[in-house]
Amino acid sequence: MLKNHMEVLIENHLPSLIKDTAHVRNCEKCQNDIQAIALNNLKPMYIMSDKGMIYTKLKELDLQFQSDIIRELVQAISLVESHPRHEVGLENF
C-alpha cells in the first residue's frame, strides 16, 4: 500500500508550531487547511517497501529537509490564521 510519508512528518511538526496560536491550536478545520496547504507545497514522499522506509529515515535526519517542512508549515499557519476559511466566532478563541 502506498503512503505519503510527508503527511506523517507534517502531523508530527504541526502541534509544536501551533501551540502558541490563539485559535488554530483548537480548531480542527484550520489544522486540516494548514496541512493541505503545506502538503501541496511540499514534494510528496511515497513509500511502499522497507527500503523506502530506510530512505525516509535518512532523509528525516537531513536538516535542510526538516527546515523546508517547517518553513512551509509556518507560512501555511500564518495564512490560515489571518484568513480562516470559516466563520470565526468568539467561542472559538
Ligand SMILES: [Zn+2]
Ligand atoms: Zn479555525
